[in-house]
Amino acid sequence: MPSVTVSIEDIINEENRKKVYKILDDLYVNSILFTPPNQQTTRNSTNSLQNKIPQLPEYIKYICVQARMPNLIIDDKQLEYLEVGVCNSIIELKSINNLKQLKLHGVNKLKINQMNEEQEITTTNNRKYWKDIQENISTFPNLEELQLVSCSNLNISLMSNKLKSVEVINCRECQINIKSDCIERLKLEGNKQTQFKLSTNKSNDICIKEGDTFTLEIESNNEQNIEIIEGKQINVKSKCPINKLIIVESYEVNITGNEKCNTMKVVESTINEIDIKPKRIIFKLIEEYIKVSLKEAEEIYIVSMKEYIFEELFDKCKKLCIDECENCQFIINKNQIKEMKITKCKNTEITGKLDNIEEIITIDNEECNIPETTKVIKEDTEIIEMDNTNKDIEIETDKTHIIIRNI
Incomplete structure (x- = not known):
């Protein structure tokens, strides 16, 4: 969109402001970048700017404020895009009905002082008064994108039926409450001592990355995918079924609430x-015991584990895969196992009854005790290790079977 840079001091004075607006009109711009005043600006002028940006022309739809204005008041009903990049600032919005995009960088407080229809009541004598709202949630009827970066002590509760993208990055000590059934993109990264609550009836991919003392509360009727990567003291309170839960290199994680989950993957985490x-x-690579029930699981994969004993955990298991384990013991009594794969294990013992077994596949094991059954298959197989990649690969081998492994 066409944009010009305007110094804050250029619109302090009404006469100068008219000249600037005339130039903007001649240039057919709809976007303004506000920059700080120069060092020669008087103290009085600077103080006046710390309160309110003067009323802008109706054709200005986008403003970006980079000036140091600790207390910024914006009251332009026509604004659709607002970006504020000022550290330690307090932002007050007087009108939000047309706002489609809100980006806040380094903001400490957001105040929304707009009259909602529910708040305004007309009495029989045509006098108006305001009633208290029980829940302090601001309705953004047209907001599509919300971005919060390096904000602190921020408390936001908002509802939007059009909100599609939410980013909360490197925020500290914030409380964020969002209600939306349209979210398509949710990014939660590098946040500390922050609480994020989401109410939605749309299935989402939620990724919490590099968080520290971070709490996610989610309410939904639909399944959600939740991924926790390189986090510490991450708390997830789920009031919804989980389709896929992935926890990678994270510590002191708590997952409470709804018991329903299709797939759980835990890698090098506590x-x-x-x-x-x-x-x-x-x-995979679990060093400390995880108190989670395995008895309901139909498929169990134990990967790269050392010196563990697994006993009476396979009641409903139909498929058991043991890969790269060392000095482990699997005691299998009650079970429904039909398929078992043991690959690249060392000094691992498997004992118990396998009355329902249909196939056991063993590949490249050393000094392992595997149940005797006529259904053991020692495949002429080559195992190829791969990292996560979408690239095409070419493989040359003289083996009968190939396993490409990336669990």
């Missing part, structure tokens, strides 16, 4: 408390 009962479980 979990303090967990309520869910997944149908499919993947454990």
